[in-house]
Amino acid sequence: MIFPYFDIIVRSVAVYFFMTIALRIFGKKELSQLNTADIILILLISNSVQNAMVGPDTSLLGGLVAALVLFVINFAIKKLTSRYKTLGNILLDKPEVLIHDGKLDFKALSKLDISDAELKEAMREHGIEYFKNVRLAMLEIDGTISIISEDQNKLKQTHYKRKHNHKNFRK
Numbered sequence: 003m004i005f006p007y008f009d010i011i012v013r014s015v016a017v018y019f020f021m022t023i024a025l026r027i028f029g030k031k032e033l034s035q036l037n038t039a040d041i042i043l044i045l046l047i048s049n050s051v052q053n054a055m056v057g058p059d060t061s062l063l064g065g066l067v068a069a070l071v072l073f074v075i076n077f078a079i080k081k082l083t084s085r086y087k088t089l090g091n092i093l094l095d096k097p098e099v100l101i102h103d104g105k106l107d108f109k110a111l112s113k114l115d116i117s118d119a120e121l122k123e124a125m126r127e128h129g130i131e132y133f134k135n136v137r138l139a140m141l142e143i144d145g146t147i148s149i150i151s152e153d154q155n156k157l158k159q160t161h162y163k164r165k166h167n168h169k170n171f172r173k
Contacts, residue, residue, distance in 0.1 A: 007059075007063075007064065007067045009057055009059075010055060010056055010057065010059060010064055010067045010068050010071070011067065011071050013054055013055045013056070013057060013068075014055045014067075014068045014071035014072055014075075015071060015075060016054075017051045017054055017055050018071075018072055018075045018076075020051075021047075021051070022079075022093070026093075026095070052065075052068075055068040056068050079093065094143065095143045096143065097140045097141060097142050097143055098110050098114060098140065098141040099138070099139070099140055100114075100116065100121065100139040100140060100141055100147065101121075101133060101136045101138065101139035101149075102137075102138055103137060103138075104132075104133055104134040104135070104136055104137075104152075105133075106121075106133060110141075114141055116141065116147075121139070121147070124139070124147040124149060125139075125149060128149040128151065129151070130149060130151050135151055135152050136149055136150070136151060136152075137150045137151060137152050138150045
């Protein structure tokens, strides 16, 4: 082989893109809801894909090459998505509107598995009691719910971090 670590580079690139696609499929809301089981899952995934990246090379240099490849890919993806908006639209999640001018978007809430109770909790954290007082509520790309109220004086700089995966939203 021309370059002894070429195999590690190819394997690391494949694992990076697999994990990116998997996170895209499972959605941004999962990232903001990490509990003990999720952390264990992340640790187990990292352990399982480590062997897929380095193969039989378990040396320090092999591990460092795999880590370097992941950092380089991540850096390159960030630069490319900021430069080419079309690529960014394909690879990156977008914020989702949950409430607009007091009207709930039931389709988006259902698709994102955001419950009535969870949305009300986010509103309370922003000091808002009724849906009609919400000018705009968004599920941001990091999984937080940001809310802008009708009354600009009530606008708070807080973010509601999703903690639970409620599935009891009623239309």
